[in-house]
Amino acid sequence: MKRERILVTGALGQLGTVLTSELRKMFGMDSIIASDLRECNGSDILYVQLDVADRAALQKIVDEYAVTQIYHLAAVLSANGEKQPLRTWDVNCNTFLNVLEVAKVNKLKRVFFPSSIAVFGTNVPKMNTPQAIALNPRTVYGISKVAGENWSQYYYDKFGLDVRSIRYPGLIGHQSLPGGGTTDYAVDIYHKAVRQETFNCYLRPDTHLPMMFITDAVRATLELMEAPKDNITIRTSYNLQGVSFSPEEIAESIKVHYPNFQILYSPDHRQEIADSWPKSLNDSDARADWKWAPQYGLQDITMEMISEIEKKKQ
Ligand code: NAD
Numbered sequence: 001m002k003r004e005r006i007l008v009t010g011a012l013g014q015l016g017t018v019l020t021s022e023l024r025k026m027f028g029m030d031s032i033i034a035s036d037l038r039e040c041n042g043s044d045i046l047y048v049q050l051d052v053a054d055r056a057a058l059q060k061i062v063d064e065y066a067v068t069q070i071y072h073l074a075a076v077l078s079a080n081g082e083k084q085p086l087r088t089w090d091v092n093c094n095t096f097l098n099v100l101e102v103a104k105v106n107k108l109k110r111v112f113f114p115s116s117i118a119v120f121g122t123n124v125p126k127m128n129t130p131q132a133i134a135l136n137p138r139t140v141y142g143i144s145k146v147a148g149e150n151w152s153q154y155y156y157d158k159f160g161l162d163v164r165s166i167r168y169p170g171l172i173g174h175q176s177l178p179g180g181g182t183t184d185y186a187v188d189i190y191h192k193a194v195r196q197e198t199f200n201c202y203l204r205p206d207t208h209l210p211m212m213f214i215t216d217a218v219r220a221t222l223e224l225m226e227a228p229k230d231n232i233t234i235r236t237s238y239n240l241q242g243v244s245f246s247p248e249e250i251a252e253s254i255k256v257h258y259p260n261f262q263i264l265y266s267p268d269h270r271q272e273i274a275d276s277w278p279k280s281l282n283d284s285d286a287r288a289d290w291k292w293a294p295q296y297g298l299q300d301i302t303m304e305m306i307s308e309i310e311k312k313k314q
Contacts, residue, residue: 003031003068004027004031004068004069004109005031005033005065005066005067005068005069006023006027006031006032006033006067006068006069006070006071007033007035007061007062007065007067007069007070007071008020008023008032008033008034008035008070008071008073009035009036009050009052009070009071009072009073009074009095009099010035010036010037010052010072010073010074010075011034011035011036011047011073012034012036012038012040012176013036013073013074013176013179014171014173014175014176014177014178014179014187014214015073015114015168015171015173015214015217015218016034016036016073017173017175017176018173018175018176018214018215018218019071019073019218019221020032020034020045022218022222023071023222024045026222029045029046030046032046033046033047033048033061033065033067034046034047034048035047035048035049035050035052035061036049036050036074037049037050037051037074048061052072052074052095052098052099053090053091053094053095053098054098055098055101055102058098058099058102059102059105059106062102062106062108067106067108068108068109068110069108069109069110069111069112069225070099070102070103070108070111070112071111071112071221071225072095072096072099072111072112072113072114073114074091074095075091075092075095075114075141075144076088076091076092076141076180077141077178077179077180077181078116078118078139078141078142078180078181078182078273079180079181079182079184079269079270079273080179080180080181081139081140081141081144081180082139082140082141082269082273085140088140088141088144089140089143089144092141092144092145092147092148093144093147093148096113096148096151097151099111099113100151100152100155100161100163103155103161103163104155104159104161108161109162110162110163110164110225111152111161111162111163111164112163112164112165112221112224112225113148113149113152113163113164113165113237114165114166114168114221115145115148115149115165115166115167115168115236115237116141116142116145116167116168117129117167117168117169117170117209117210117277117278117281118137118139118141118142118145118182118273118277119135119137119142119145119146119149119167119237120133120135120136120137120142120276120277120278121134121135121136121137121138121142121276122136122138122275122276123136124278125278126278126279126280127278127279127280128280128281128282129239129278129280129281129282130239130282131234131238131239131282131283131284131285135149137276138272138273138276139273139276145167145237148165149165149236149237150236152165152235152236152237153235153236156235157235162229162232163235164224164225164232165236165237165238166217166220166221166224166237166238166240166286167237167238167239167240167281168212168217168240169183169209169210169211169212169240169241169242169281170182170183170186170209170210170211170212171183171211171212171213171214171217172186172187172211172212172213172214172301172305173187173213173214173215174187174190174304174305174308174309174312175214177191182209182270182273182274182277183209183211183274185199185201185202185203185247186211186250187305189201189247189250189251189254189263190254190302190305190306190309191309193254193257193258193261193306194258194306194309194310194313195313196258196260196261198262198263198264199251199261199262199263199264200263200264200265200266201247201263201264201265201266202266202267202268202270202271203247203265203267203270203271203274204247204265204267204271205246205247205248205251205263205265206246206247206248207246207247207271207274207275208244208245208246208279208280209244209245209246209274209277209279210241210242210243210244210277210278210279210280210281211242211243211244211245211301212240212242212243212294212296213242213243213295213296213300213301213304215295215296216242216294216295216296217240217242219295220240220286220292223290223291223292224238224286224290224292227289227290231289231290232289232290233285233289234285234289238283238285238286238289238292239281239282239283239285239286240281240283240286240292241280241281241282241283241294242294242296243294243296243297243298243301244279244280245298247263247265248263249298250298250302251263253298253299253302254302254306256299256302257302257303257306258306
């Protein structure tokens, strides 16, 4: 059996940090090639600096390490994306096209593409948003993810490339800080709480959004990528539901641990993005096709976030 060599792009980001470490546990340390635009200092792990916008550089790494799969995480996120729409389109779309082309030419076994709840616009039911519905995103980030989903379907249909994808909700983890998304508040709030500082929230107290603990998100990714090919019926991207809550609900869950915790609200431009997104998703296809089931509710997330951030503080 051919040994897997997995290239992870954007590996120094919020998701990449945790996913890379789980992939190493699953496939072995020297089977995972972590890569990112940024330098990675002081680590003995297998790491290469790579701008995925440079297709020749990507091809060189695929050759050098005999790569068999690519997890393409590199992207500009939703809130940052609105500051530089053309650059966001350029980074998010062209890097993915480079990955798809290189995967096709080199006959790679599988590609992972992370999509987002940002693919939905205001014209869909907000609760239990269906898998198959018109996608009219309101951000350049969302537009780029819809394009990515359609390219995934295209490369599967035309070239048989096994591209798999998840529409992640807001991800919550303690391992690294988030990278400029609209749901970043749900990570930052825990750091402020542990430092016993007041948290100034950029969303209204009642803004319900779908979220997911990073442990669930990484497990979902690996379960999807390891599922038998015949089980995969969605070749754009799977809806995935973890937990849905609002800033006032997360604050209440924190007050169970820090009764004096204070939250203030000054909504900014991110409110408009959040208002265009669903509040919860129908993920029955993921549940049926590859047996997806979330494990972390809001109380579990709060308990683990606080205890892990407290440990780092000591
Ligand atoms: P992040 O911003 O924390 O990390 C992205 C990484 O990509 C960064 O380390 C950045 O340096 C790198 N990068 C950017 N441009 C690059 C390029 N041209 N070449 C190589 N590397 C480049 O993002 P994340 O939260 O880890 O998200 C990972 C993926 O998951 C993204 O595609 C994102 O759109 C998707 N996603 C994330 C969330 C979330 O809540 N974090 C939700 C939905 C979807």
